[in-house]
Amino acid sequence: MLRLLRGYAFAIAGIAIGVAGVVALGAMSERIVRFIEGGDRFVLGQISVAGRGMGMGAGFTAGGLLPAATIKKISSVPGVAGVQPQVMLPLDPSTSQFMTLTQELILGLDLSVPMPNRYYRALPVRAGRFLRTGDRRAAVVGAAFAASRGLGVGSRFPLESAEYGVVGILERMLTAPDRFVFVPIEDAREQWVAKDRMLRTLLASGAAALTAADLNTGVAVGWREGEDPDAVARRIMAEVPDVNVQLPSELSRLLRASTAFFAALLVGIGALALVIGGLSLANTMAAAVFERIRDFGIKRALGATDLDLAREVLGEALAVTVCGGAGGVGLAVLLGSSIDAWAGRSGQQLFYFSTRLLTGALAFSVLLGAAAAAWATVRVVRLSPAEAIRRGA
DSSP: OHHHHHHTHHHHHHHHHHHHHHHHHHHHHHHHHHHHHHHHHHHHTSEEEEESSOOSOOTTTOOBOOOHHHHHHHHTSTTEEEEEEEEEEESSTTSOOSOOSSSOEEEEEOTTSOOOOSSOSSOOEEEEOOOOTTOOSEEEEOHHHHHHHTOOTTOEEEETTEEEEEEEEEOOOSSGGGGEEEEEHHHHHHHHHHHOHHHHHHHHHTOSOOOGGGOOSEEEEEEOTTOOHHHHHHHHHHHSOSEEEEOHHHHHHHHHHHHHHHHHHHHHHHHHHHHHHHHHHHHHHHHHHHTTHHHHHHHHHTTOOHHHHHHHHHHHHHHHHHHHHHHHHHHHHHHHHHHHHHHGGGTOOOOOOOHHHHHHHHHHHHHHHHHHHHHHHHHHHTSOHHHHHHHHO
């Protein structure tokens, strides 16, 4: 085996480089796919309702004030099962106020109400715990947010003029919550008042009779079993005035449209890499077989049959392509992990090495290498032993 590997060292290196390129580009494509799928699950699991107008809200609600009386009306709409008041604010108000899955957001949750999101009844916590009723100045942060600021459980960080303690860090979800800061809704309301000068003016003037329970940018609404979420959302539109209601299917369409260009770009690059890498792998394997044409001619002259040569070549091809494919996968994972470790300091992740990608790349390299070796062997055995020896010389 060692003699075989030494003899095919350049072929193995060439295959490894080709496979590494395919796997690296495939991992970038997988990252985009996980981003879209995760966003889909997040927005399709609830109906997002916001107050009419553009206040400090951002992300999925992007709305103004949603009073408690309006929330009560939403709760009474047929088909609604669970309404959780929320306050969603941009961490940095100078950034875009429109829906984005990459913006850092503060999300205040009413912890007295269970999360109505059908796919995220509880967000996955990697370290520490999630928020509990009665918590104040406590925060659970997304994985990307924690990584970009070097936060851990027990760390403290400022929001406006208040210090918050990190009680939990979410698992990396590869979608919007990775950049969220989850706080109790009471703390988020204080943040909203501190950030929004117009709201402070309104409260100070007494022009509107508002209580703390009225300070909500939106609600997450669940639906009963057997109900169509879009139909429930349309009922809310019809029965509750002065609200912005996002249909889950429409939000999903907007999400996919906003990422369609990048997904198509990576699919195109991945397909190109597959073609180039496949041609490189096949050419390398075929060339390695043709380099041994003189050996095959001598063996046939000594009595080796075509089947004997086919078994030998295919056995060596499988060994070489497995070694080259495994080396390429390992090289791609090593480089990708190193880049992600560097990019992770700013909360970024560029690659996602899924099991299906790694096994698919290895199977692709083995099958294509074996096919190229078989084609080359057929070409060789068509020659007479004398012609093979002459060409090999």
